[in-house]
Amino acid sequence: MCGIVGYIGNKKAKPILIDGLKKLEYRGYDSAGIAILNSGEINVVKSKGRIAVLEDKLKDISLEGTIGIGHTRWATHGEPSDINSHPHISKNGKIAVVHNGIIENYIQIKEFLLAKGYQFKSETDTEVIAHLIEYNYEGDLIKAVIKTLNELEGAYALGVLSTDNPDMFVAAKKDSPLIVGLGQNENYIASDIPAILKYTRDILILEEKEVACISSDKVEIYNLLGEKQQREVFHVDWDVSAAEKGGFEHFMIKEIFEEPAAIKATISPRIKDNEIVLDNLIITDEIINNCEKIHIIACGTAYHAGVVGKYIIEKLARIPVEVEVASEFRYRDPIINEKHFTIVISQSGETLDTLMAMREAKKKGSLTFAIVNVVGSSIAREADDVLYTWAGPEIAVASTKAYNTQLAALYLLALTFAKRKGLLDQHSYLNYLSQLQELPNMITSVLNEKKEIQKFASEHFNAKSIFYIGRGLDYALSMEGSLKLKEISYIHSEAYAGGELKHGTIALIEEGTLVVASLTQEQLFEKMIGNVREVKARGAVVLAIAQEKNADEVAKIADAVITIPNVDSVLAPIVAVTTMQLFAYYVAVMKGNEVDKPRNLAKSVTVE
Ligand code: F6R
Numbered sequence: 265m266c267g268i269v270g271y272i273g274n275k276k277a278k279p280i281l282i283d284g285l286k287k288l289e290y291r292g293y294d295s296a297g298i299a300i301l302n303s304g305e306i307n308v309v310k311s312k313g314r315i316a317v318l319e320d321k322l323k324d325i326s327l328e329g330t331i332g333i334g335h336t337r338w339a340t341h342g343e344p345s346d347i348n349s350h351p352h353i354s355k356n357g358k359i360a361v362v363h364n365g366i367i368e369n370y371i372q373i374k375e376f377l378l379a380k381g382y383q384f385k386s387e388t389d390t391e392v393i394a395h396l397i398e399y400n401y402e403g404d405l406i407k408a409v410i411k412t413l414n415e416l417e418g419a420y421a422l423g424v425l426s427t428d429n430p431d432m433f434v435a436a437k438k439d440s441p442l443i444v445g446l447g448q449n450e451n452y453i454a455s456d457i458p459a460i461l462k463y464t465r466d467i468l469i470l471e472e473k474e475v476a477c478i479s480s481d482k483v484e485i486y487n488l489l490g491e492k493q494q495r496e497v498f499h500v501d502w503d504v505s506a507a508e509k510g511g512f513e514h515f516m517i518k519e520i521f522e523e524p525a526a527i528k529a530t531i532s533p534r535i536k537d538n539e540i541v542l543d544n545l546i547i548t549d550e551i552i553n554n555c556e557k558i559h560i561i562a563c564g565t566a567y568h569a570g571v572v573g574k575y576i577i578e579k580l581a582r583i584p585v586e587v588e589v590a591s592e593f594r595y596r597d598p599i600i601n602e603k604h605f606t607i608v609i610s611q612s613g614e615t616l617d618t619l620m621a622m623r624e625a626k627k628k629g630s631l632t633f634a635i636v637n638v639v640g641s642s643i644a645r646e647a648d649d650v651l652y653t654w655a656g657p658e659i660a661v662a663s664t665k666a667y668n669t670q671l672a673a674l675y676l677l678a679l680t681f682a683k684r685k686g687l688l689d690q691h692s693y694l695n696y697l698s699q700l701q702e703l704p705n706m707i708t709s710v711l712n713e714k715k716e717i718q719k720f721a722s723e724h725f726n727a728k729s730i731f732y733i734g735r736g737l738d739y740a741l742s743m744e745g746s747l748k749l750k751e752i753s754y755i756h757s758e759a760y761a762g763g764e765l766k767h768g769t770i771a772l773i774e775e776g777t778l779v780v781a782s783l784t785q786e787q788l789f790e791k792m793i794g795n796v797r798e799v800k801a802r803g804a805v806v807l808a809i810a811q812e813k814n815a816d817e818v819a820k821i822a823d824a825v826i827t828i829p830n831v832d833s834v835l836a837p838i839v840a841v842t843t844m845q846l847f848a849y850y851v852a853v854m855k856g857n858e859v860d861k862p863r864n865l866a867k868s869v870t871v872e
Contacts, residue, residue, distance in 0.1 A: 613641020
């Protein structure tokens with residue numbers, strides 16, 4: 265969702281900005297633009313559509329400048345159009361701004377500026393920032409930006425360029441991600457690390473409400489009182505290749521194939537001498553034993569991981585768990601007391617609703633524990649404790665390996681809670697640990713079934729509607745399977761609890777309706793067989809997902825069966841989800857969709 269890049273140094277800014285914006289394409293956008301300071305003048309080139317359209321526009325324009333800012337926009341205020349694209353320029357043409365986030369009081373500011381004679385070209389909230397900086401400018405850009413930021417309400421990551429300051433530009437952040445990359449006599453800003461990883465691995469992470477003054481040879485950080493801040497350099501240790509396709513057709517399929525390694529990286533270092541070791545876990549035995557309720561908060565796929573978390577924590581550790589989407593949690597005045605604690609789950613660590621919901625839980629006195637993939641992200645920094653999922657960078661908009669690793673983290677937590685509460689005998693505990701360590705191999709064998717899944721997808725990619733059904737953990741799994749499919753294939757899809765079908769939904773099943781049925785839960789197997797018979801009797805075509813040991817029986821009634829290795833029912837979702845991710849992927853490929861950048865979606869949702 266909106267990407268920002270900035271550069272200052274001795275190289276031409278244009279190719280660096282374009283390259284950086286391309287690396288941020290995965291975040292989702294509908295227009296793009298750059299502003300470059302060229303012989304005392306700011307040149308802005310921007311356009312609706314893909315970066316290729318912008319590149320085309322730039323072909324015949326000579327831009328020699330070595331300082332500039334760039335942006336990919338995901339429309340919020342005003343339709344995607346050339347005019348609404350960023351950068352936006354102030355009235356006198358001396359200040360250019362790129363912005364990620366939403367300014368909530370922009371209407372009041374706009375009215376104020378209109379009364380002062382400012383005119384607006386776009387419908388965006390961002391344009392007010394450019395004019396307000398100009399209005400507040402008295403010869404010191406940093407002071408003008410700080411004054412402006414103190415007048416803004418809402419969220420922002422900003423890049424600000426000014427003709428009066430050809431040797432520096434300004435960046436700022438609140439509730440939207442922004443990092444500073446440190447080079448040799450050149451420096452960068454970006455919304456995310458992959459945009460600048462080619463040039464530097466040394467970064468500074470801006471904290472909330474901080475402003476950075478970026479020159480080619482130094483970076484100074486201030487708070488909104490204008491006081492200088494110190495910041496340690498964060499060294500990125502993952503490889504550039506981790507953020508590239510490496511021979512795969514899409515990031516999504518590459519990331520699905522990375523699942524065994526990602527799960528191993530998340531689990532292995534945390535099992536030592538037949539024991540789960542979560543270093544300095546803030547959730548002490550006392551907290552676990554006295555805990556009356558756990559809240560799990562997340563959005564989208566991470567929420568679906570949370571639903572699995574509810575089932576497994578309740579089953580293994582017997583602690584009641586309430587799981588809720590962050591956008592609902594934060595506004596419903598949830599009941600939390602000091603005997604509750606809150607788990608937030610987020611791949612990016614920047615999802616605004618999740619961040620705000622976490623702050624709400626904290627405000628109400630709850631301990632907050634985050635399961636996050638991106639190191640140093642806002643949620644990771646603000647939570648009381650964090651358990652990183654070591655999935656590596658996830659570039660495709662549709663989340664895959666992050667989900668599996670979120671489940672891995674939840675298994676580690678659920679087993680830890682259960683053990684500490686004395687609810688798991690040593691034999692069962694060790695059995696779970698050994699199966700957890702086997703998960704990468706199990707997923708590898710699912711990946712080996714890709715041909716069958718691809719074949720089934722090629723026979724059904726024209727389906728109008730696809731239902732996912734399951735019971736217990738298979739219902740939680742079905743929610744994720746269904747979301748994955750609709751995100752990238754644009755096929756209508758819904759997930760239902762198997763037992764709920766006959767209370768209404770079964771009316772939609774007719775000759776040829778495709779139903780993906782999960783039958784991985786041992787204790788619910790016969791019940792699900794019954795549900796499959798019900799839909800088959802009404803003409804449905806059924807793709808079943810079952811454990812190897814049950815495959816023959818399921819094959820008698822389903823049209824096709826994808827098998828997963830035999831595994832304890834509690835651990836089945838982390839293995840079975842890969843079949844659904846592959847199915848969604850191949851359906852989308854067959855439909856010719858832009859798999860990695862599905863329409864209307866953004867990777868990191870940094871607005872409400
Ligand atoms: C689905 C997807 C989204 C995200 C959701 C939360 O494939 O990617 O539903 O899961 O936007 O994002 P994070 O996990 O970054 O908080």
